[in-house]
Amino acid sequence: MIKYIAFDADDTLWENEPYFRETEKRFVEMLAPNSAYDTTELKELLYDYIVENVPAYGYGTRSLMLSLVGFCNQYATCNVSEMIESTIKLGQEQLSKPVVLLPDVEKTLKSLSQNYELLLITKGDLKEQNRKIVESGLTPSFKHVRVLEEKDEASYLNFFQELGIEMSEVVMVGNSYKSDILPIEALGGHAIFIPYKSTWAFESAPKKDSKRIFERGSIAEVPILISSIQYDQKNVPHKL
Numbered sequence: 263m264i265k266y267i268a269f270d271a272d273d274t275l276w277e278n279e280p281y282f283r284e285t286e287k288r289f290v291e292m293l294a295p296n297s298a299y300d301t302t303e304l305k306e307l308l309y310d311y312i313v314e315n316v317p318a319y320g321y322g323t324r325s326l327m328l329s330l331v332g333f334c335n336q337y338a339t340c341n342v343s344e345m346i347e348s349t350i351k352l353g354q355e356q357l358s359k360p361v362v363l364l365p366d367v368e369k370t371l372k373s374l375s376q377n378y379e380l381l382l383i384t385k386g387d388l389k390e391q392n393r394k395i396v397e398s399g400l401t402p403s404f405k406h407v408r409v410l411e412e413k414d415e416a417s418y419l420n421f422f423q424e425l426g427i428e429m430s431e432v433v434m435v436g437n438s439y440k441s442d443i444l445p446i447e448a449l450g451g452h453a454i455f456i457p458y459k460s461t462w463a464f465e466s467a468p469k470k471d472s473k474r475i476f477e478r479g480s481i482a483e484v485p486i487l488i489s490s491i492q493y494d495q496k497n498v499p500h501k502l
């Protein structure tokens with residue numbers, strides 16, 4: 263029986279990804295005239311550079327800033343000190359972006375919280391994620407809020423075991439197939455994939471055919487879908 267609905271935060275409850283792409287775009291445009299590469303080449307090189315740094319730097323704006331500074335140092339053909347200063351400013355701007363809730367988030371959480379316990383599970387930089395969680399004003403909707411370093415099977419299992427939650431009681435809702443959907447399904451939970459208009463290529467993964475994975479176009483469709491999952495679970499014939 264479903265008792266817990268877990269939500270991803272970035273690009274599921276509020277906008278995030280466009281801020282990263284915008285900062286990267288501005289950075290590449292700033293660097294291109296002072297490098298041996300054009301903006302398209304720099305964009306590709308930067309993607310690889312950032313992904314290579316994920317194991318050491320993790321996720322979030324401050325990690326991005328570190329990668330941009332390192333990248334600048336490696337690819338700029340001019341004196342980099344001024345450029346590094348501008349790069350840090352780009353990151354600081356991104357850190358102070360407002361939290362903009364996605365459509366129907368508030369009413370959906372309100373509706374679901376009448377029948378289920380809601381959990382918020384996000385990953386990344388603790389300070390940055392906590393600032394967004396507080397600013398979102400959504401904290402009262404959630405029974406538990408957790409910022410993980412990584413969203414993989416081991417970290418989810420640790421989280422749910424700590425709370426004494428069985429995976430068969432969980433539905434996870436998120437925009438990252440790799441981080442929100444596949445690990446939860448692998449652990450025995452249900453997952454609802456809600457693609458966002460832009461998703462970091464690093465977070466995409468091949469789709470899996472599973473009776474416990476669903477895809478919907480909007481968070482507003484989640485309550486009715488969960489009711490039908492609940493109905494199907496109740497009506498599964500008992501094994502003899």
Ligand SMILES: [Mg+2]
Pocket residue numbers: 270271272273274436437438
């Ligand atoms: Mg997300």
